[in-house]
Amino acid sequence: MILGCAWYPEHWDESRWPEDVRLMREAGMNMVRVGEFAWSRLEPAEGQYEFEWLERAIALAAENGLRTILGTPTAAPPAWLTQTYPETLAINADGRQATHGARCHFNAGNPKYLELCARIAGEMAKRFGANPHVIGWQIDNEYHRESWGEDTRRAFQAFLEARHGSLDKLNKRWSTAYWSQEYTDWAQIPLPIAWGGHNPGLQLDYKLFITEVYKQYQHVQIEAIRAHAEPRQWITHNFMGWFDLFDHYTISEELDVVAWDNYVGKGHLDFRANGAVHDLTRGFKRMNYYVLETQPGWVNWSGVGNALYPGEVRCMAWHAVGxxxxxxxxxxxxxALGGQEQYHGTLVAADGAPRPLYTEVAELGKDFDRVGPLLEGTTPSSQVAVLHSYEDRWAINMQRHHRDFDPVQHLLSYYRPLRDLTHAVDIVSPLAPLEGYKLVVAPHLHLFHNAILAPLGPFMQNGGHLVLGPRSGFKDRYNALLPSRQPSVLAQGLGAHVEEFYALEEPIPVEGRWGEGRAQYWAEWLTSDAKDVDVLMSYGPGQGWLDGKPAVVTRKFGKGRITYVGAWLDEEMMAKLADWLLTVSKVEPAFGEVPDGVEVCRRAAPDGRELFIFINHTDISVQVPIPKPMRDMLTGKVHRTTLAIGPRDVAVGVKEG
Amino acid sequence: MILGCAWYPEHWDESRWPEDVRLMREAGMNMVRVGEFAWSRLEPAEGQYEFEWLERAIALAAENGLRTILGTPTAAPPAWLTQTYPETLAINADGRQATHGARCHFNAGNPKYLELCARIAGEMAKRFGANPHVIGWQIDNEYHRESWGEDTRRAFQAFLEARHGSLDKLNKRWSTAYWSQEYTDWAQIPLPIAWGGHNPGLQLDYKLFITEVYKQYQHVQIEAIRAHAEPRQWITHNFMGWFDLFDHYTISEELDVVAWDNYVGKGHLDFRANGAVHDLTRGFKRMNYYVLETQPGWVNWSGVGNALYPGEVRCMAWHAVGxxxxxxxxxxxxxALGGQEQYHGTLVAADGAPRPLYTEVAELGKDFDRVGPLLEGTTPSSQVAVLHSYEDRWAINMQRHHRDFDPVQHLLSYYRPLRDLTHAVDIVSPLAPLEGYKLVVAPHLHLFHNAILAPLGPFMQNGGHLVLGPRSGFKDRYNALLPSRQPSVLAQGLGAHVEEFYALEEPIPVEGRWGEGRAQYWAEWLTSDAKDVDVLMSYGPGQGWLDGKPAVVTRKFGKGRITYVGAWLDEEMMAKLADWLLTVSKVEPAFGEVPDGVEVCRRAAPDGRELFIFINHTDISVQVPIPKPMRDMLTGKVHRTTLAIGPRDVAVGVKEG
Amino acid sequence: MILGCAWYPEHWDESRWPEDVRLMREAGMNMVRVGEFAWSRLEPAEGQYEFEWLERAIALAAENGLRTILGTPTAAPPAWLTQTYPETLAINADGRQATHGARCHFNAGNPKYLELCARIAGEMAKRFGANPHVIGWQIDNEYHRESWGEDTRRAFQAFLEARHGSLDKLNKRWSTAYWSQEYTDWAQIPLPIAWGGHNPGLQLDYKLFITEVYKQYQHVQIEAIRAHAEPRQWITHNFMGWFDLFDHYTISEELDVVAWDNYVGKGHLDFRANGAVHDLTRGFKRMNYYVLETQPGWVNWSGVGNALYPGEVRCMAWHAVGxxxxxxxxxxxxxALGGQEQYHGTLVAADGAPRPLYTEVAELGKDFDRVGPLLEGTTPSSQVAVLHSYEDRWAINMQRHHRDFDPVQHLLSYYRPLRDLTHAVDIVSPLAPLEGYKLVVAPHLHLFHNAILAPLGPFMQNGGHLVLGPRSGFKDRYNALLPSRQPSVLAQGLGAHVEEFYALEEPIPVEGRWGEGRAQYWAEWLTSDAKDVDVLMSYGPGQGWLDGKPAVVTRKFGKGRITYVGAWLDEEMMAKLADWLLTVSKVEPAFGEVPDGVEVCRRAAPDGRELFIFINHTDISVQVPIPKPMRDMLTGKVHRTTLAIGPRDVAVGVKEG
Known part of the structure; x- marks a missing residue:
């Protein structure tokens, strides 16, 4: 296990460094993350490189048992750079150009900026590509900036030309006969800014374009590093959870490992919602990942810079590992003594001495010392996949039709009960392989196209259970309406179709196999078209158009099954639905029942090693029933039938004998 | 009766057209509205016209009994146009120029754009001006865009020069000695954008200027059409209810008939508030009008795209007719499969087959078949006029002095109880002829000038009752304070004046002839100046400055009467005030009392035909007492003393015998 | 006492003037404030001056007993000026240039504008500098506008160069190694606009820069006036209470007397909060001041232009005097009949006749006639100082860390109970002399530097009691973190330090010497480092990190004392804290206890004259206990043991015998 922190030696006099790395070592850390944002120190004037200080910092860290992750500093171009090449500065949606003084003020699509980024990354790789203490590279930091200038517009037009080939095709795919939008010259096409909404086809293509911009932005740096770095040095980037400016699956392809920055921001950890982001990130490459930033105490950008409880930071770390x-x-x-983030949480205070939280992280250091080797090579696994796609989220968010139809919240309405019951859920792209899953849930498979559809038939034929939520089969890959009733080509297999959809001002009753509950935000009136369709739930009486109409239907499909859920159901209904889905799909949970507020995670290795991480997120002691005796690897103690865990404490169980 | 829909044949392959018009015909429709927004198909390149497809669509519709309303496509200039003539693109208040990609991105004051609009309208009229199936023309669609560039500023300056003649006059009328605003050169005058508020005189003149811009914008198209179209083809425009960018009375003058687009948007129909918009629109030309757009189910631009109840769409149609x-x-x-309005309600679904609502509209088609001939030539009429003027609304909205003093809501506080008690209220301009009215209510006759004042004296002398609400007689036609106490020159006739006005943080009590109630938002302290003034209501005790002061006074005036209401009274008080006004003015209601939630409307023809449209807006059955036997023309059944109407159902009664 | 009003003779025909000044005289006024905004009438074209009308107005006023305060008209440049010199127009943060039509559209940093301002001020001074009726000058009006153009950016860069001397120093002080912000050219430095936050060092320097801009803007006018005006004519400016664009202490230095504009704006007078603003303004130069604008009834810029109660305007005037x-x-x-402020409260109505409020002001005129001579030369005084600094407010507001940590509200949490108990509190700069104070309270002495710290030691050594609130000793003068635990260099004397600080999502319990209460928004965990530290309050149990930790500590310091309050305490706790502070510091209140809602203020002169102003802000009659017999100078009546004051009425007591 890697335990570390972001360290900015360039903020301090070199005489301070030994004390910093000593305190890190004593906290049990084994990694520092450096270099990020240090461009003005690495290249103080164009073409003049100063790497000695960084080399000394890496060496000093190594002497204290700390390996280095090296960040390319491209999220913070120096003042000389943007002064010399003002075209590298981003333009905001109002047409104003960014200025120096903050960070991320660059235009990620500017060719000159890419050239300069590749150069600094390449120079760094020449110097540190064989450094034994450097274990990996982080490209830039939290990609997120857009630029709205004329150069972006021209690049977008070129992207569209490459994508569609001809204006005829583009016009047809975007339905531009509508509102006289037809384009007769690529140069006529605008960026999607201001003046009321834009064409959904154009908007979706813009997201694909931005994905391409960042893919290229990342690629030139990776290419420059790979030219000089030893292959053992991996390359990563730290993403930001649900953030959706670009398609993270695409951007992850060229990375060796992905990472994310996990900040609670306000209130306290919601371990179900936060766990979904971990699973999302694990799904980017369908492998283990890194948490490269997480908050020591509090952040500085929230309305209230509220502190996490004692113990909560350690629980969050184990939750991540789980x-x-x-x-x-x-x-x-x-x-740093100055700069925009003076108030952010840290491990040592302004005077350079440990803050109260330091002790808690040092405890974690001891944990990792004890359990690290055992965790090596283990990973979570699941029989249940929840499908997540950026294009579906984009398309729905562009036209929610109900202000509260947040696709992420909708996905979580499925994820939460499935995770509670099985302790293991994968979140993957619809393009991921489905073999190995017994149950595949698509909360809203909104855009239908061949690449998405092709694997579904075989999956069901071979015994898999596919669940489609509302708004599925609504549009094509260009964000145009499919000329069919939902769920389009899957209606025949389902033996049912959507007669009509309704956004709901107020929740309405549903009733059926799982008793009585409520549908909220969205309700689709389903019609059975085949005799063997099983209507599981219907809308209650007195609901106008929806009065008594089917809301959830299911039908056998080959050796498997297809189920369509036409409404956003309330939490209690979703728990019952999840239970039914798991039962009918014969999914085996990773562990048994645990007390409320306790999370259990299983990691296993191909060699048969298997660990269970138990996290008590509550402020009271709990007893977790265990089927067989287990040894808690943190305490060394063996437990027989129950495992006692203190408030905001953790146990790592391995089956005994 | 015309029943129809907006049809965009240009969105579809021509092979689909027959099925569409067949389904329209079967729904009982007799009209299609086409051409709107189709500029890029009608003139795919400058000067190259393609009208054949439109001619074929019109012919096919006609074969299916559907006559055509032809829209000029000027609300959606094609990409070639704005690329060739970028000066035709609007500039927003932040100085950014619009781009292609949505609609209404044109600058309605740009001479080149007017030239291009006139040309396409003229070419269409050459082709379709004698087409027997084209019954009328719609100019553009929902005028609403402003443009804030230097060219607009220069046009505004020219407008002001024409209006005021000299800077001396303008400076005096706008009181520009204030804040050194004095202008010594027309070129110094700004548009009213940003940087805190602007001079109220300038702001009001800007509204008159925008009115002139749209008057001219509309005029060049009408002129181009009239040069070629047969006189039987009428010309209309579809307005947007209370929208007040320009003076709708002025813009309506050159139209043969006016129309509006009636969208509920959120929640459900408030038939009193919505009825007022119908009456407002009828008042633009004081004649019957068209509803050219209304929602089939739901809209796509609301926070929740909520559906109307079963039956509600049909009730709304009869409500409009009433x-x-x-x-x-x-x-x-x-x-259209693509484009910004994919989620808007329609009559057929994405697959081209009828949606559930289609059946309800088909029922309406049958209604109109039965009752259409009887409705021919009939119109509502009333003995009560509520005065409405754009200049008063603009002036109050520019300086509400109480954030909740919304002039439309204030007007409705009078309209609602008057309508409930009489079932017939006109909403007209203060410049409309007042003959025929027994009661004229001006909720806030804010700007006094001769054209407004001249008819009021004779009206009262001849027996009319004039009611002025608060804020009346406050300013002159240039939005300057009148150097008098309210209601200015009418104070002498009223025998009372306003001593002081107060915005109210909280409602305060009023008491008097109609018992006890509350004044809210606004209260004026009235002082009687004559012995024969009758104080109807006063403010309650303990109200500081207003303690016991008169709030409502009335006095005989010639054969008639003048009443001044100095406060915005609560709903219950307004009901009592309305009852007193109708009684003292001897107004005869159009019908007797009806159950709550039921609306009755009377339409009559000069030849003596008379119909009563009863709409049950509730979800329960009701019994409406009828004074004499009536035949329900929708069912053919005769009712004696009461008329039974089902939930969200309609009856059209004609007196028997 | 000066009693007067703003009069704009230029808005009216000269024939109206006599009536206006007659009505002013009859209301007991003795001053008119004129000239402000009249630039277009004083200099209708460049270099062409018209002062005759103003001279006639001043003379006519003088004939009616009204002396004149002359405003320079620079807050409203005429149209010819900005047309000729467009560079004098301000640029807003979005980069758009202001236009003529409102006011304050000038760029206060533009050299040409300063030249033009100096010229008009100088010309006025040539004409009126010896006018016997002109008693003083007001420079401009309510300085507040910023300008964000390239010229401001260059001026900011020049300011920084002068301030820091070298980029090395600036880079170090701002910690620009952070985020590669390092500057290698002064021209690289941006203004703090948009694109996320800016460097706190840069932000603080920007505030000092704006202070310099307004200092210079004011200076050129003062210089121009002083060149011609008789020394007896004083110079002032009307500030806006808590407004904090610039450092008011700095701007006040060159003024002879300061003034402020006191508007309630919404609701009614909160005499404690409003009293603090009076005390703040008195502290700018530590001497009496003027209220140059206050509201007659209501304002026009509030959501509800709500009227003050009868009597409230007179109470506010006495409250100011107190x-x-x-x-x-x-x-x-x-x-004015036109212009943006038509709806603002006035003393005469649109018809030129007195409004109801006129009578109340006339009563005040009589009050001042009676008591004026007695007030001459008197001033309030206090043994308690609350420290207030702009740099602390700026620094905290730039990074509140808790959205509700409003430094003004935090200061008021100390001011209110201290004022309630002593009836006399000074609000002064930390740079003010501390001699004469027994108790000095610094609610948040955030930035520590020598000029601030130096006087504190001697103050305590000599018996003074220094109280530091939370966030004290956090940063240096460049807004960088101090590399120490709070309160930095004062920790040793305090014998305690801040272990950690926490923003609070919810209030938490505190307990100790003053019973049980709550801390809100902010809590610091204090640690005692010396045995003789007295822990007064601690955090309650079950509070995680803060569980049982000290919250308030105190310690003897020389003959005096130092107390540190680590949390924002609730109102009840603050009352108890204030009581303890006053007791332990042996502060003598200016008067004894008064009923709730009654304010008492003491003014005294070096010659021994002493007055007590009693203001009953409630709507019921009250009895104020008096220790010795007093004569109410407004009624002439002598009271023995209690003073009766009617609802919203005033008494001015002088001890008898």
Whole structure:
């Protein structure tokens, strides 16, 4: 296990460094993350490189048992750069150009900026590509900026030309006969800014374009590093959870490992919602990942910079490991005396001495020392996949039709009960292989196209259970309406179709196999077209158009099954639906029942090693029933029938004998 | 009666057209509204016209009994146009120029754009001006865009020069000695954008300027059409209810008939508030009008795209007819597969087959078949006029002084009880002829000038009752304070004046002839100046400045009467005030009392035909007492003393014998 | 006492003037404030001056006993000026240039504008500098506008160069190694606009820069006036209470007397909060001041233009006098017929006749006639100082870390109970002399630097009691973190330090010497480092990190004492804290206890004269216990043991015998 922190030696006099790395070592850390944002120190004037200080910092860290992750500093171009090449500055949606003074003020699509980024990354790789203490590279930091200038517009037009080939095709796919939008010249096509909404086809293509911009932005740096770095040095990027400016599956392809920055921001950890983000990130490459930033105490950008409870930071670290993280790294070690983030949580205070939280992280260091080797090579696994796609989220968010139809919240309405009951859920792209899953749930498989549809038939034929939620089969890959009733080509297999959809001002009753509940935000009136369709739930009486109409239907399909859920159901209904889905799909949970507020995660290795991580997220002691005796690897103690865990404490169980 | 829908044949392959028009015909429709937004198909390149497809669509519709309303496509200039003439693109208030990709991105004041609009309208008229199936023309669609560039500023300056003649006059009328605003050069005058508020005189003149811009924008198209179209083809425009960018009375002058687009948007029909918009629109030309767009189910631009109840769409159509609509047209028939309005309600679904609502509209088609001939030539009429003026609304909205003093809501506080008690209220301009009215209510006759004042004296002398609400007689036609106490020159006739006005943080008590109630938002302290003034209501005790002061006074005036209401009274008080006004003015209601939630509308023809449209807007059955036996023309059944109407159902009664 | 109003003779025909000044005189006024905004009338074209009308107005006023305060008209440049010199127009943060039509559209940093301002001020001074009726000058009006153009950016860069001397120093002080912000050229430095937050060092320097801009803007006018005006004519400016664009202490230095504009705006007078603003303004120069604008009834810029109660306007005037105002002037006499402020409260109505409020002001005129001579030379005084600094407010507001940590509200949490108990509190800069105070309270002495710290030691050594609130000793003068635990260099004397600080999502319990209460928004965990530290309050149990930790500590320091309050305490706790502070510091209140809602203020002169102003802000009659017999100078009546004051009435007591 990697345990570390972001360290910015360039903020401090070199005489301070030994004390910092000593304190890190004593906290049990084994990694520092450096270099990120240090461009003005690495290249103080164009073409003049100063890497000695960084080399000394890496060496000093190594002497204290700390390996280095090296960040390319491209999220913070220096003042000389943007002064010399003002075209590298981003343009905001109002047409104003960014200025120096914050960060991420660059235009990620600007060719000159890419050239300069590749150069600094390449120079760094020449110097550190064989450094034994450097274990990996982080490209940039939290990609997120858009630029709206004329150069972006021209690049977008070129992207569209490459994608569609001809204006005829583009016009047809975007239905531009509508509102006289037809384009007769690529140069006529606008960026999707301001002045009321834009064409959904154009909007979706813009997201694909931005994905391409960041893919290219990342690629030039990876290419420059790979030219010089030893293959053992991996390359990563730290993403931001549900953030959806671009398609993260695409951007992840060229990375060796993915990472994310996990901040609670306000209130306290919601371990179900946060766990879904871990599972999302694990799904980007369908392998373990890193948490490269997480909050030591509090953040500085929230309405209230509220502190996590004692114990909560350690629980969060184990929660990450439970979901497949192989690194936990805090941001940051110590605040620069000046700069925008003076108030962010750190491990040492303004005076350079440990803050109260330091002790808690040191405890984690001891944990990882004890359990690290055992975790090596283990990973979570699941029989249940929840499908997630950026294009579906984009398309729905562009036209929610109900302000509260947030696709992420909708996905979570499925994820939460499935996770509670099985303790193991994968979140993957619809393009991921489905073999190995017994149950595949698509909360809203909104855009239908061949690449998405092709694997579904065989999956069901071979015994899999496919569940489609509302709004499925609504549009094509160009964000145009499918000229069919939902769920389009799957209606025949389902033996039912959507007669009509309704956004709901107020929740309405549903009733059927799982008793009585409510549908909220969205309700589709289903019609059975085949005799063997089983209507599981219907809308209650007195509901106008929806009065008594089917809401949830299911039907056998080959050796498997297809189920369509036409409404966003309330939490209690979703728990019953999840239970039915798991039962009918014969899914085996990763562990048995645990008390409320306790999370259990299983990690296993091909060699048969198997660990259960138990996290008590509550502020009271709990007893977890265990089927067989287990040894808690953190305490070394063996438990027979129940495992006692203190408030905000953790146990790592391995079956005995 | 015209029943139809917006049809965009250009969105579809021509092979689909026959099925569409067949389904329209079967729904009982007799009209299609086409051409709107189709510029890129009608003139795919400058000067190259393609009208054949439109001619074929019109012919096919005609074969199916559907006559055509032809829209000029100027609300959606094609990409070639704005690329060639970028000066035709609007500039927003932040100085950014619009781009292609949505609609209404044109600058309505740009001479080149007017030239291009006139040309396409003229070419269409050459081709379709004698087409027997084209019954009328719609100019553009929902005028609403402003443009804030330097060219607009120069046009505004020219407008002001024409209006005021000299800077001396303008400076005096706008009181520009204030804040050194004095202008010594027309070129110094700004548009009213940003940087805190602008001079109220300038702001009011800007509204008159925008009115002139749209008057001219409309005029060049009408002129181009009239040069070629047969006189039987009428010309209309579809307005947007209370929208107040320009003076609708002025813009209506050159139209043969006016129309509006009636969308509920959120929740469900408030038939009193919506009825007022119908009456407003009928008042633009004081004649029957068209509803050219109304929602089939739901809209796509609301926070929740909520559906109307079963039956509600049909009730809305009859509600429109009851208030004087001679056409009801749905927007739209079917959604284009792409484009911004994919989620808007339609009559056929994405697969081209009828949606559930189709059946309800088909029922309406049968209704109109039965009752259409009887409705021919009939119109509502009333003995009560509520005065409405754009200049008063603009002036109050520019300086509400109480955030909740919404002039429309204030007007409705009078309209609602008057309508409930009489079932017939006109809403007209203060410049409309007042003959025939017994009671004229001006909720806030804010700007006094001769054209407004001149008819009021004779009206009262001849027996009319004039009611002025608060804020009346406050300003002159240039939005300057009148150097007098309210209601200015009418104070002498009233025998009372306003000593002081107060915005109210909280409602305060009033008491008097109608018992006890509350004044809210606004209260004026009235002082009687004559002995024969009758104080009807006063403010309650303990109200500081207003303690015991008169709030409502009335006095005889010639054969008639003048009443001044100095406060915005609560709903219950307004009901009592309305009852007193009707009684003292001897107004005869159009019908007797009806159950709550039931609306009755009377339409009559000069030849003596008289119909009563009863609409049950509730979800329960009701019994409406009828004074004499009536035949329900929808069922053919005769009712003696009461008329039974089902939930969300309609009856059209004609007196028997 | 000066009693007057803003009069704009240029808005009216000269024939109206006599009536206006007659009505002012009859209301007991002795001053008019003129000239402000009249630039277009004083200099209708460049270099062409018209002062005759103003001279006639001043003379006519003088004949009616009204002396004149002359405003320079620079807040409203005429149209010819900005047309000729467009560079004098301000640029907003979005980059758009202001236009003519409102006011304050100038760029206060533009050299050409300063030249033009100096010229008009100088010309006025040539003409009126010896006018016997002109008693003083007001420079401009309510400085507040920023300008964000390239010229401002260059001026900011020049300011920084002068301030820091070298980029090395600036880079170090701002910690620009952070995020590659390092500057290698002064021209690289941006203004703090948009694109996420800016460097706190840069932000703080920007505030000092804006202070310099307004200092210079004011200076050129003062210089131009002083060149011609007789020394007896004083120079002032009317500030806006808590408004904090610039450092008011700095701007006040060159003024002879300061003034502020006191508007309630919404609801009614909160005399404690409003009293603090009076005391703040008195503290700018630590002497009496003027209220140059206050509202007659209501304002026009509030959501509800709500009227003050009968009597409230007079109470507000006495409240001002009680806190040290020597002038009360109403804005304005009469509304111009046009212009943006038509709805603002005035003393005469649109018809030129007195409004109801006129009578109340006339009563005040009589009050001042009676008591004026007695007030001459008197001023409030206090043994308690609350420290207030702009740099602390700026620094905290830039990074509140808790959205509700409003430094003004935090200061008021100390001010209110201290004022309630002593009836006399000074609010002064930390740079003010501390001699004479027994108790000095710094609610948040956030930035520590030598000029601030140096006087504190001697103050305590000599017996003074220093109280530091939370967030004290956090940063240095460049807004960088101090590399120490709070309160930095004062920790040793305090014998305690801040272990950690926490923003609070919810209030938490505190307990100790003053019983049980709550801390809100902010809590610091204090640690005692010395045995003689007295822990007064601690956090309650079950609070995680803060569980049982000290919250308030105190310790002897020389002959005096230092106390540190680590949390924002609730109102009840603050009352108990204030009581303890006053007791332990042996502060003598200016008067004894008074009934709730009654305010008492003491003004005294070096010659021994002493007055007590009693203001009953409630709507019921009250009895104020008096220790010795007093004569109410307004009624002439002597009271023995209690003073009766009617609802919203005033008494001015002088001890008898």
């Amino acid at each position: 979901h497949g993280a192989d690194a936990v790294s805090y941001w940051q070690w110590r605040s | 208030h004087g609509a001679d056409a009801v047209s749905y927007w739209q028939w079917r959604s | 806190h040290g105002a020597d002038a009360v002037s109403y804005w304005q006499w009469r509304s």
